Amino acid sequence: MNIAVSPAAPDPLGIYAAPEMPGVTKYAQLRETLIAAIRGGHWKPGSQLPPERELARMTGFSLGTVQRALRELAETGLLVRSQGSGTYVAEGRGAIDEPLHLRFLGREGEPTFLPLYPKVLSRKRIDERGPWSEWLRQTGADIVRVNRRISVNGEFDLFNRFYFNAETFPGIASAPLPTLDGANLKQMLGNQVSMPVTDVRQRVSYVKFPEEAASATGVRAGTRGILLESAAMAGRHPLYYLESFIPPNERRLDVSST
Incomplete structure:
Protein backbone atom coordinates (compact mmCIF):
# COMPACT_ATOMS: atom_id res chain seq x y z
CA MET A 1 0.00 0.00 0.00
CA ASN A 2 1.32 3.40 -0.94
CA ILE A 3 1.12 6.11 1.68
CA ALA A 4 1.04 9.70 0.49
CA VAL A 5 3.41 11.90 2.42
CA SER A 6 2.40 15.54 2.70
CA PRO A 7 5.18 18.00 1.92
CA ALA A 8 6.59 19.93 4.84
CA ALA A 9 4.86 23.24 5.47
CA PRO A 10 6.92 26.22 4.28
CA ASP A 11 8.78 28.16 6.94
CA PRO A 12 6.57 31.22 7.71
CA LEU A 13 9.71 33.06 8.85
CA GLY A 14 11.59 32.38 5.64
CA ILE A 15 10.72 35.78 4.19
CA TYR A 16 12.53 37.42 7.13
CA ALA A 17 15.74 35.40 6.87
CA ALA A 18 18.73 37.48 5.80
CA PRO A 19 21.37 36.07 3.43
CA GLU A 20 24.07 34.17 5.28
CA MET A 21 27.11 36.28 6.20
CA PRO A 22 30.60 34.77 6.59
CA GLY A 23 31.55 34.34 10.23
CA VAL A 24 28.02 34.62 11.63
CA THR A 25 26.99 31.75 13.91
CA LYS A 26 23.73 29.84 13.51
CA TYR A 27 22.15 31.26 16.66
CA ALA A 28 23.03 34.79 15.50
CA GLN A 29 21.42 34.07 12.10
CA LEU A 30 18.26 32.87 13.82
CA ARG A 31 18.34 35.81 16.22
CA GLU A 32 18.41 38.27 13.29
CA THR A 33 15.55 36.40 11.60
CA LEU A 34 13.42 36.66 14.75
CA ILE A 35 14.25 40.35 15.07
CA ALA A 36 13.25 40.95 11.46
CA ALA A 37 9.98 39.05 12.00
CA ILE A 38 9.13 41.21 15.03
CA ARG A 39 10.08 44.44 13.27
CA GLY A 40 8.13 43.33 10.21
CA GLY A 41 4.96 42.82 12.25
CA HIS A 42 4.85 39.00 12.17
CA TRP A 43 4.62 39.19 15.98
CA LYS A 44 3.19 42.28 17.66
CA PRO A 45 4.24 43.69 21.07
CA GLY A 46 2.74 41.50 23.76
CA SER A 47 2.11 38.53 21.46
CA GLN A 48 3.40 35.06 22.29
CA LEU A 49 6.00 33.22 20.22
CA PRO A 50 5.59 29.53 19.37
CA PRO A 51 7.15 27.04 21.81
CA GLU A 52 10.86 26.39 21.42
CA ARG A 53 10.43 22.97 19.80
CA GLU A 54 7.92 24.39 17.34
CA LEU A 55 10.34 27.17 16.40
CA ALA A 56 13.05 24.56 15.88
CA ARG A 57 10.74 22.57 13.59
CA MET A 58 9.67 25.68 11.68
CA THR A 59 13.15 27.06 11.09
CA GLY A 60 15.25 23.91 10.82
CA PHE A 61 17.63 25.01 13.57
CA SER A 62 18.47 22.80 16.55
CA LEU A 63 16.65 23.23 19.85
CA GLY A 64 19.87 24.48 21.46
CA THR A 65 20.28 27.13 18.76
CA VAL A 66 16.69 28.28 19.25
CA GLN A 67 17.12 28.46 23.02
CA ARG A 68 20.29 30.54 22.79
CA ALA A 69 18.76 32.96 20.27
CA LEU A 70 15.70 33.44 22.49
CA ARG A 71 17.85 33.86 25.60
CA GLU A 72 19.93 36.60 23.98
CA LEU A 73 16.86 38.46 22.73
CA ALA A 74 15.41 38.30 26.23
CA GLU A 75 18.64 39.72 27.64
CA THR A 76 18.45 42.68 25.25
CA GLY A 77 14.84 43.31 26.33
CA LEU A 78 13.20 42.51 23.00
CA LEU A 79 11.55 39.37 24.42
CA VAL A 80 10.17 38.47 27.83
CA ARG A 81 10.39 34.85 28.95
CA SER A 82 8.05 33.56 31.66
CA GLN A 83 8.62 30.20 33.36
CA GLY A 84 5.72 27.90 32.54
CA SER A 85 4.01 30.50 30.37
CA GLY A 86 6.17 31.08 27.32
CA THR A 87 8.05 33.76 25.42
CA TYR A 88 6.48 37.09 24.51
CA VAL A 89 7.44 40.18 22.53
CA ALA A 90 8.20 42.96 25.02
CA GLU A 91 5.80 45.89 25.13
CA GLY A 92 8.65 48.39 25.07
CA ARG A 93 12.36 48.85 25.74
CA GLY A 94 14.50 51.66 27.05
CA ALA A 95 17.13 52.98 24.70
CA ILE A 96 20.22 55.05 25.52
CA ASP A 97 19.41 58.73 25.23
CA GLU A 98 21.65 60.83 22.97
CA PRO A 99 24.46 58.34 22.28
CA LEU A 100 27.78 60.15 21.96
CA HIS A 101 30.13 57.55 20.46
CA LEU A 102 28.05 54.78 18.91
Whole structure:
Protein backbone atom coordinates (compact mmCIF):
# COMPACT_ATOMS: atom_id res chain seq x y z
CA MET A 1 0.00 0.00 0.00
CA ASN A 2 1.32 3.40 -0.94
CA ILE A 3 1.12 6.11 1.68
CA ALA A 4 1.04 9.70 0.49
CA VAL A 5 3.41 11.90 2.42
CA SER A 6 2.40 15.54 2.70
CA PRO A 7 5.18 18.00 1.92
CA ALA A 8 6.59 19.93 4.84
CA ALA A 9 4.86 23.24 5.47
CA PRO A 10 6.92 26.22 4.28
CA ASP A 11 8.78 28.16 6.94
CA PRO A 12 6.57 31.22 7.71
CA LEU A 13 9.71 33.06 8.85
CA GLY A 14 11.59 32.38 5.64
CA ILE A 15 10.72 35.78 4.19
CA TYR A 16 12.53 37.42 7.13
CA ALA A 17 15.74 35.40 6.87
CA ALA A 18 18.73 37.48 5.80
CA PRO A 19 21.37 36.07 3.43
CA GLU A 20 24.07 34.17 5.28
CA MET A 21 27.11 36.28 6.20
CA PRO A 22 30.60 34.77 6.59
CA GLY A 23 31.55 34.34 10.23
CA VAL A 24 28.02 34.62 11.63
CA THR A 25 26.99 31.75 13.91
CA LYS A 26 23.73 29.84 13.51
CA TYR A 27 22.15 31.26 16.66
CA ALA A 28 23.03 34.79 15.50
CA GLN A 29 21.42 34.07 12.10
CA LEU A 30 18.26 32.87 13.82
CA ARG A 31 18.34 35.81 16.22
CA GLU A 32 18.41 38.27 13.29
CA THR A 33 15.55 36.40 11.60
CA LEU A 34 13.42 36.66 14.75
CA ILE A 35 14.25 40.35 15.07
CA ALA A 36 13.25 40.95 11.46
CA ALA A 37 9.98 39.05 12.00
CA ILE A 38 9.13 41.21 15.03
CA ARG A 39 10.08 44.44 13.27
CA GLY A 40 8.13 43.33 10.21
CA GLY A 41 4.96 42.82 12.25
CA HIS A 42 4.85 39.00 12.17
CA TRP A 43 4.62 39.19 15.98
CA LYS A 44 3.19 42.28 17.66
CA PRO A 45 4.24 43.69 21.07
CA GLY A 46 2.74 41.50 23.76
CA SER A 47 2.11 38.53 21.46
CA GLN A 48 3.40 35.06 22.29
CA LEU A 49 6.00 33.22 20.22
CA PRO A 50 5.59 29.53 19.37
CA PRO A 51 7.15 27.04 21.81
CA GLU A 52 10.86 26.39 21.42
CA ARG A 53 10.43 22.97 19.80
CA GLU A 54 7.92 24.39 17.34
CA LEU A 55 10.34 27.17 16.40
CA ALA A 56 13.05 24.56 15.88
CA ARG A 57 10.74 22.57 13.59
CA MET A 58 9.67 25.68 11.68
CA THR A 59 13.15 27.06 11.09
CA GLY A 60 15.25 23.91 10.82
CA PHE A 61 17.63 25.01 13.57
CA SER A 62 18.47 22.80 16.55
CA LEU A 63 16.65 23.23 19.85
CA GLY A 64 19.87 24.48 21.46
CA THR A 65 20.28 27.13 18.76
CA VAL A 66 16.69 28.28 19.25
CA GLN A 67 17.12 28.46 23.02
CA ARG A 68 20.29 30.54 22.79
CA ALA A 69 18.76 32.96 20.27
CA LEU A 70 15.70 33.44 22.49
CA ARG A 71 17.85 33.86 25.60
CA GLU A 72 19.93 36.60 23.98
CA LEU A 73 16.86 38.46 22.73
CA ALA A 74 15.41 38.30 26.23
CA GLU A 75 18.64 39.72 27.64
CA THR A 76 18.45 42.68 25.25
CA GLY A 77 14.84 43.31 26.33
CA LEU A 78 13.20 42.51 23.00
CA LEU A 79 11.55 39.37 24.42
CA VAL A 80 10.17 38.47 27.83
CA ARG A 81 10.39 34.85 28.95
CA SER A 82 8.05 33.56 31.66
CA GLN A 83 8.62 30.20 33.36
CA GLY A 84 5.72 27.90 32.54
CA SER A 85 4.01 30.50 30.37
CA GLY A 86 6.17 31.08 27.32
CA THR A 87 8.05 33.76 25.42
CA TYR A 88 6.48 37.09 24.51
CA VAL A 89 7.44 40.18 22.53
CA ALA A 90 8.20 42.96 25.02
CA GLU A 91 5.80 45.89 25.13
CA GLY A 92 8.65 48.39 25.07
CA ARG A 93 12.36 48.85 25.74
CA GLY A 94 14.50 51.66 27.05
CA ALA A 95 17.13 52.98 24.70
CA ILE A 96 20.22 55.05 25.52
CA ASP A 97 19.41 58.73 25.23
CA GLU A 98 21.65 60.83 22.97
CA PRO A 99 24.46 58.34 22.28
CA LEU A 100 27.78 60.15 21.96
CA HIS A 101 30.13 57.55 20.46
CA LEU A 102 28.05 54.78 18.91
CA ARG A 103 25.99 56.82 16.50
CA PHE A 104 24.83 54.57 13.71
CA LEU A 105 23.09 56.52 10.97
CA GLY A 106 19.51 55.72 10.03
CA ARG A 107 18.27 55.56 6.48
CA GLU A 108 15.64 57.82 4.98
CA GLY A 109 12.48 57.67 7.07
CA GLU A 110 14.34 56.40 10.16
CA PRO A 111 15.63 58.36 13.19
CA THR A 112 18.88 60.24 12.56
CA PHE A 113 20.73 57.86 14.88
CA LEU A 114 19.60 54.31 15.57
CA PRO A 115 18.54 53.43 19.14
CA LEU A 116 20.92 51.43 21.33
CA TYR A 117 19.79 48.89 23.93
CA PRO A 118 22.55 47.94 26.39
CA LYS A 119 22.74 44.88 28.60
CA VAL A 120 25.36 44.78 31.38
CA LEU A 121 27.28 41.49 31.33
CA SER A 122 29.79 42.03 34.15
CA ARG A 123 31.59 44.59 36.31
CA LYS A 124 34.91 44.18 38.09
CA ARG A 125 37.90 46.07 39.43
CA ILE A 126 40.95 45.37 37.32
CA ASP A 127 44.70 45.36 37.93
CA GLU A 128 45.97 44.80 34.38
CA ARG A 129 47.26 47.70 32.36
CA GLY A 130 46.20 48.80 28.90
CA PRO A 131 45.40 51.91 26.87
CA TRP A 132 42.94 52.96 29.58
CA SER A 133 45.76 53.09 32.16
CA GLU A 134 47.49 55.98 30.41
CA TRP A 135 44.27 57.92 30.02
CA LEU A 136 43.01 57.46 33.59
CA ARG A 137 46.38 57.80 35.34
CA GLN A 138 45.50 61.25 36.78
CA THR A 139 42.46 59.89 38.59
CA GLY A 140 44.11 57.03 40.46
CA ALA A 141 44.58 53.32 39.94
CA ASP A 142 41.28 51.84 41.21
CA ILE A 143 39.85 51.14 37.76
CA VAL A 144 36.49 49.47 37.15
CA ARG A 145 35.54 47.79 33.88
CA VAL A 146 31.91 47.31 32.88
CA ASN A 147 31.31 44.87 30.01
CA ARG A 148 28.14 45.34 28.01
CA ARG A 149 26.43 43.88 24.98
CA ILE A 150 24.61 46.61 23.06
CA SER A 151 21.88 45.89 20.56
CA VAL A 152 21.85 48.40 17.69
CA ASN A 153 18.21 48.90 16.73
CA GLY A 154 17.65 45.17 17.26
CA GLU A 155 19.70 44.49 14.10
CA PHE A 156 23.08 43.41 15.46
CA ASP A 157 25.05 43.43 18.71
CA LEU A 158 28.35 45.03 19.61
CA PHE A 159 30.60 44.39 22.61
CA ASN A 160 31.53 47.29 24.84
CA ARG A 161 34.14 47.72 27.61
CA PHE A 162 33.69 50.83 29.75
CA TYR A 163 36.56 51.89 32.09
CA PHE A 164 36.39 54.48 34.85
CA ASN A 165 37.84 55.26 38.27
CA ALA A 166 35.96 53.80 41.25
CA GLU A 167 37.15 56.49 43.66
CA THR A 168 35.77 59.23 41.45
CA PHE A 169 32.46 57.46 40.77
CA PRO A 170 31.73 55.14 43.73
CA GLY A 171 27.99 55.12 43.06
CA ILE A 172 28.32 53.55 39.63
CA ALA A 173 31.08 51.24 40.84
CA SER A 174 28.74 49.73 43.47
CA ALA A 175 25.24 50.19 42.02
CA PRO A 176 23.24 46.95 41.53
CA LEU A 177 23.95 45.71 38.00
CA PRO A 178 20.26 45.61 36.92
CA THR A 179 20.05 49.38 37.52
CA LEU A 180 22.76 49.92 34.90
CA ASP A 181 20.86 48.11 32.14
CA GLY A 182 19.72 50.70 29.62
CA ALA A 183 21.74 53.40 31.37
CA ASN A 184 23.79 55.97 29.50
CA LEU A 185 26.98 55.56 31.53
CA LYS A 186 28.73 58.58 30.03
CA GLN A 187 25.84 60.80 31.14
CA MET A 188 25.86 59.27 34.63
CA LEU A 189 29.58 59.90 35.00
CA GLY A 190 29.27 63.45 33.72
CA ASN A 191 26.40 64.19 36.10
CA GLN A 192 28.38 62.96 39.13
CA VAL A 193 31.06 65.58 38.54
CA SER A 194 28.43 68.15 37.51
CA MET A 195 30.20 68.63 34.21
CA PRO A 196 29.30 67.51 30.68
CA VAL A 197 31.72 65.71 28.39
CA THR A 198 33.80 68.49 26.80
CA ASP A 199 36.50 66.62 24.89
CA VAL A 200 36.47 63.24 23.15
CA ARG A 201 39.35 61.55 21.38
CA GLN A 202 38.56 58.57 19.18
CA ARG A 203 40.58 56.00 17.28
CA VAL A 204 39.35 53.38 14.82
CA SER A 205 41.17 50.17 13.91
CA TYR A 206 40.40 46.93 12.10
CA VAL A 207 41.06 44.00 14.45
CA LYS A 208 40.53 40.31 15.01
CA PHE A 209 37.89 39.98 17.73
CA PRO A 210 39.03 38.43 21.03
CA GLU A 211 37.00 35.41 22.13
CA GLU A 212 34.95 37.45 24.62
CA ALA A 213 33.91 39.97 21.96
CA ALA A 214 33.15 37.27 19.39
CA SER A 215 30.93 35.38 21.83
CA ALA A 216 29.04 38.51 22.89
CA THR A 217 28.38 39.66 19.33
CA GLY A 218 27.48 36.25 17.93
CA VAL A 219 30.28 35.96 15.39
CA ARG A 220 32.82 33.18 14.98
CA ALA A 221 36.12 33.42 16.82
CA GLY A 222 38.71 35.12 14.65
CA THR A 223 36.19 37.32 12.85
CA ARG A 224 37.55 40.76 12.01
CA GLY A 225 35.64 43.95 12.69
CA ILE A 226 35.97 47.51 13.93
CA LEU A 227 37.46 48.50 17.28
CA LEU A 228 36.38 52.02 18.25
CA GLU A 229 38.35 53.46 21.18
CA SER A 230 36.91 56.58 22.83
CA ALA A 231 38.49 58.62 25.63
CA ALA A 232 36.50 61.44 27.23
CA MET A 233 37.19 64.39 29.51
CA ALA A 234 35.02 66.81 31.50
CA GLY A 235 37.04 70.00 31.56
CA ARG A 236 40.50 68.86 32.71
CA HIS A 237 39.22 65.70 34.35
CA PRO A 238 39.56 62.35 32.51
CA LEU A 239 36.17 60.66 32.74
CA TYR A 240 36.33 57.28 31.05
CA TYR A 241 37.87 55.08 28.39
CA LEU A 242 35.68 53.03 26.08
CA GLU A 243 36.37 50.07 23.78
CA SER A 244 33.63 49.06 21.34
CA PHE A 245 33.96 45.95 19.16
CA ILE A 246 31.65 46.36 16.16
CA PRO A 247 31.02 43.31 13.95
CA PRO A 248 30.43 43.51 10.17
CA ASN A 249 27.10 45.23 9.46
CA GLU A 250 25.35 47.34 6.84
CA ARG A 251 25.05 50.55 8.86
CA ARG A 252 27.22 53.68 8.73
CA LEU A 253 28.88 54.93 11.93
CA ASP A 254 29.33 58.64 12.65
CA VAL A 255 32.67 58.97 14.45
CA SER A 256 32.69 62.76 14.79
CA SER A 257 33.06 63.94 18.40
CA THR A 258 30.63 66.88 18.18
